[in-house]
Amino acid sequence: MRVIDLAKKANVTSETVRHYTRLGLIQAQRDPNNGYQIYDNTAFTRMQFIQQSRTLGFSLKQIEEILDQADSGDSPCPMVRDLLQKKVPETKAKIAQLQAHLATMEAALSNWESMPNGTPDGHSICCLIEDWEDKKDHDSDH
Numbered sequence: 001m002r003v004i005d006l007a008k009k010a011n012v013t014s015e016t017v018r019h020y021t022r023l024g025l026i027q028a029q030r031d032p033n034n035g036y037q038i039y040d041n042t043a044f045t046r047m048q049f050i051q052q053s054r055t056l057g058f059s060l061k062q063i064e065e066i067l068d069q070a071d072s073g074d075s076p077c078p079m080v081r082d083l084l085q086k087k088v089p090e091t092k093a094k095i096a097q098l099q100a101h102l103a104t105m106e107a108a109l110s111n112w113e114s115m116p117n118g119t120p121d122g123h124s125i126c127c128l129i130e131d132w133e134d135k136k137d138h139d140s141d142h
């Protein structure tokens with residue numbers, strides 16, 4: 001199948017197929033008649049594996065390492081477990097950071113409900129942000 005056929009079958013863009021080919025994650029043969037890249041079912045299977053790995057949070061570099069290990073005949077499963085065991089606490093930390101960020105945004109919106117709109121005057125750009133930052137900095141001093 002050609003790039004566009006693999007892309008449609010795997011539900012990705014043609015550029016994604018080309019990118020993964022350039023990275024060596026999937027392989028193509030050249031059609032001697034027209035020079036097109038031709039992919040087989042192995043490429044499709046690998047595309048599905050890559051997509052599932054991305055869903056689990058693996059980077060393309062990590063996926064490359066997993067595929068390399070599998071291609072060499074060794075089970076990548078122990079490495080996959082180790083990688084995911086490290087990713088879980090990292091993801092929890094990111095979620096906590098996002099929750100804190102969301103709380104900050106919600107606090108700002110709550111503060112801004114009663115504040116009037118300001119007009120930039122050369123000394124001020126947006127009083128909502130500037131006054132809120134001043135309040136936040138002031139509150140943290142106590």
